[in-house]
Amino acid sequence: MGSNGGRVRIVARIRSDLSKEGENFDDVSNSKPWVSVSRPDPETNPNSRSSRVKISFGSDQTSSGKQGYEVDECYEQEMKTQVIFLKEMKPLISGLFKGHNSTVFAYGPRGSGKTYTIQVRLRVDAILPQAEEQGKVVTVSVFEVYQDRVSDLFDVARPEVSVFEDAQGKIRLKGLSKIKVTSTLEFQRLYLQATSMRKLQSHTGCIVHVVTPQIEKSNAQLVGKINFIDLASYEDSRRKSSEGFNLAEATRVNKSLYAVQNVLYALNAKEARVPYRESKVTRMLQDSLGGTSRILMITCMNPSHCQETIQTINLASRSCMAGFLASLDPGKSSRSATKTLGMSSPQVMKSASKFNMKPSMMSPKVVKPASASAGKIQPGSKSHSHSHMSMKKAKNVPIEAKGRVLFPNRANTNNSKKSELGNKRTENASAQREVSLSLASETASSSTQQEEKSVTSAALEMDSSPLQSEEAKSSQNNCSDINSSLIPSQQDVPPVVDSIVPASFTYQTPPTENFYIEDKENKSSFLNSGAEASPPLSARLRELSNNLKSLSFSTEANLKMAQDSSNLVDQVIHENFEAETPKLLMEANDKHVIHDNSEFKTPVKSCVRFNENHEMLNLASPWESFHMRSSGMKVSVSLFLNIVGIGDKRATYILEMREESPEPFKQIQGMMKNVAGELFI
Numbered sequence: 080m081g082s083n084g085g086r087v088r089i090v091a092r093i094r095s096d097l098s099k100e101g102e103n104f105d106d107v108s109n110s111k112p113w114v115s116v117s118r119p120d121p122e123t124n125p126n127s128r129s130s131r132v133k134i135s136f137g138s139d140q141t142s143s144g145k146q147g148y149e150v151d152e153c154y155e156q157e158m159k160t161q162v163i164f165l166k167e168m169k170p171l172i173s174g175l176f177k178g179h180n181s182t183v184f185a186y187g188p189r190g191s192g193k194t195y196t197i198q199v200r201l202r203v204d205a206i207l208p209q210a211e212e213q214g215k216v217v218t219v220s221v222f223e224v225y226q227d228r229v230s231d232l233f234d235v236a237r238p239e240v241s242v243f244e245d246a247q248g249k250i251r252l253k254g255l256s257k258i259k260v261t262s263t264l265e266f267q268r269l270y271l272q273a274t275s276m277r278k279l280q281s282h283t284g285c286i287v288h289v290v291t292p293q294i295e296k297s298n299a300q301l302v303g304k305i306n307f308i309d310l311a312s313y314e315d316s317r318r319k320s321s322e323g324f325n326l327a328e329a330t331r332v333n334k335s336l337y338a339v340q341n342v343l344y345a346l347n348a349k350e351a352r353v354p355y356r357e358s359k360v361t362r363m364l365q366d367s368l369g370g371t372s373r374i375l376m377i378t379c380m381n382p383s384h385c386q387e388t389i390q391t392i393n394l395a396s397r398s399c400m401a402g403f404l405a406s407l408d409p410g411k412s413s414r415s416a417t418k419t420l421g422m423s424s425p426q427v428m429k430s431a432s433k434f435n436m437k438p439s440m441m442s443p444k445v446v447k448p449a450s451a452s453a454g455k456i457q458p459g460s461k462s463h464s465h466s467h468m469s470m471k472k473a474k475n476v477p478i479e480a481k482g483r484v485l486f487p488n489r490a491n492t493n494n495s496k497k498s499e500l501g502n503k504r505t506e507n508a509s510a511q512r513e514v515s516l517s518l519a520s521e522t523a524s525s526s527t528q529q530e531e532k533s534v535t536s537a538a539l540e541m542d543s544s545p546l547q548s549e550e551a552k553s554s555q556n557n558c559s560d561i562n563s564s565l566i567p568s569q570q571d572v573p574p575v576v577d578s579i580v581p582a583s584f585t586y587q588t589p590p591t592e593n594f595y596i597e598d599k600e601n602k603s604s605f606l607n608s609g610a611e612a613s614p615p616l617s618a619r620l621r622e623l624s625n626n627l628k629s630l631s632f633s634t635e636a637n638l639k640m641a642q643d644s645s646n647l648v649d650q651v652i653h654e655n656f657e658a659e660t661p662k663l664l665m666e667a668n669d670k671h672v673i674h675d676n677s678e679f680k681t682p683v684k685s686c687v688r689f690n691e692n693h694e695m696l697n698l699a700s701p702w703e704s705f706h707m708r709s710s711g712m713k714v715s716v717s718l719f720l721n722i723v724g725i726g727d728k729r730a731t732y733i734l735e736m737r738e739e740s741p742e743p744f745k746q747i748q749g750m751m752k753n754v755a756g757e758l759f760i
């Protein structure tokens with residue numbers, strides 16, 4: 080569906096200039112364009128592989144050097160909502176009558192025009208006449224998901240809607256009413272009444288079912304359904320806390336937004352497993368996301384919340400590009416495609432040698448970070464700029480700073496180990512880890528129950544923001560410019576693919592060395608019985624240390640950073656793990672079920688800072704971002720928790736607890752300090 084080759088179409092809409100409507104903006108008198116949109120010109124680039132549109136922030140670069148985030152389409156400020164409807168949503172409504180389920184998401188920061196763009200009332204307007212013409216019946220449900228609880232907005236007094244899978248594998252929404260509507264007026268009245276009950280930070284959804292009236296002896300009633308999901312606003316935790324909002328709530332909301340993005344990413348990437356269960360929203364919409372369903376995500380951009388806008392577009396672009404990567408290798412999942420491109424592509428290999436990088440250290444995500452396509456933008460590209468946000472000067476970030484594959488693929492080694500390990504599970508022999516350098520935690524997945532636990536690591540990181548608040552403040556001073564963000568200099572960018580791959584990096588860990596710990600109540604399939612079945616943590620950390628040492632960095636600072644991190648890891652190994660590992664594992668086994676295969680995925684989060692006037696100061700490279708956020712290569716709390724064998728869920732819980740009950744957490748933090756030495760200062 081998307082031009083990226085994926086099933087999810089991801090478009091963006093830039094909200095119109097509200098400064099004309101009297102809304103507060105940063106000083107726009109001296110402002111430079113805050114966002115610009117470039118699209119390949121078919122006349123000058125008839126052979127262009129991509130019809131994707133590039134969104135760039137900042138104005139310091141020439142149009143041929145624009146860096147940015149790619150999406151399937153971007154509607155600029157002057158575009159009318161009706162045009163967007165006709166181009167993007169109308170086809171979905173037509174599909175509805177042919178039996179296709181569809182879902183439309185509106186996603187973006189506060190006040191970015193999500194509700195304004197999705198306009199559910201008008202959409203139902205377009206459905207009713209067609210239904211009547213074809214003798215179909217339309218029923219609607221309106222719900223909200225707040226703190227992972229689903230409520231029926233037609234009757235808020237009813238108990239929580241329960242979401243479960245029936246014996247046939249169909250998702251059931253028990254307790255959600257469906258109301259038959261026959262006229263637009265009737266629907267508008269119902270919808271207005273229902274949405275007036277919604278909570279501020281909730282996801283609001285409307286499910287429109289088109290059904291065939293009961294035909295004698297036939298049970299097949301449902302023709303199709305379309306879901307309109309007005310997602311809760313993405314909020315930046317640091318900004319929120321400074322403005323007195325509820326940080327815990329923002330964290331929860333953002334986590335669920337990341338979960339939605341993880342699902343879209345997995346769908347676009349044609350991954351075998353999609354982490355629907357990661358959030359209530361995706362779980363309840365599962366029927367309308369998988370299979371032949373069509374999905375549209377409209378990412379709304381708000382110039383007055385530029386930081387959040389960049390973060391949301393960054394994630395949206397990541398999901399979009401997953402489809403592109405998968406389309407390069409349609410026979411395989413995106414992970415396989417990633418591997419193929421990273422390990423075998425002649426272009427990549429060429430780039431690897433050019434940049435003195437070992438092929439085993441590369442993945443497309445490594446060599447093609449969020450802005451790395453800039454060097455490939457066609458000279459004839461059209462570019463439009465919009466003026467709002469004041470910016471500072473650009474600074475180039477070398478590509479080497481984007482990330483590395485820490486662990487080489489050692490599938491062969493694993494095979495030879497397989498017999499030694501006896502009953503150890505090895506079916507996911509090429510399980511990969513994707514780790515965003517700018518993020519602190521990872522996603523775990525259980526192969527045994529075919530259920531994924533995608534990462535909501537940015538949320539975890541936000542959870543840990545109070546620990547880092549001082550760093551954040553100081554890093555603001557270090558930040559220079561939005562354009563320095565994820566953007567390497569043109570000379571430094573290997574011309575690998577004509578696309579953006581958002582900043583994250585991938586490394587592979589052999590399954591015999593993978594494990595994670597989960598709560599017993601959630602999963603129970605494989606119990607790793609200790610050191611024999613699982614290699615010592617010290618070995619993994621040692622490997623991390625060695626790989627860090629072997630990284631080639633372009634600058635002295637980066638080299639020093641790598642050495643520092645390597646030394647830190649060495650220190651942790653020496654002081655804490657070599658002696659403690661068997662004990663830790665035994666303790667873990669007492670309390671948890673350990674799975675032998677894990678899959679980690681992190682959404683990408685940029686590192687944009689604002690000064691007190693909300694002017695953007697910097698969008699750091701992923702590596703810089705990691706550096707800043709982790710205070711000079713201190714490994715983040717949640718990453719560390721993962722390393723010591725605590726799964727993401729538990730790590731999330733610990734971090735959330737710290738937010739909500741700082742006192743007990745101080746004790747936990749003390750304990751962690753003992754374990755991690757300098758890491759948790």
Ligand SMILES: Nc1ncnc2c1ncn2[C@@H]1O[C@H](COP(=O)(O)OP(=O)(O)OP(=O)(O)O)[C@@H](O)[C@H]1O
Nearest residue numbers: 094095188189190191192193194195196311312379
């Ligand atoms: N493209 C646009 N043109 C004109 N006005 C707009 C546009 N987009 C949004 N608005 C106006 O901006 C305001 C906020 O829009 P809207 O409520 O749709 O944002 P939202 O992202 O849904 O906000 P929330 O944070 O409450 O979820 C509304 O008054 C809306 O009419």
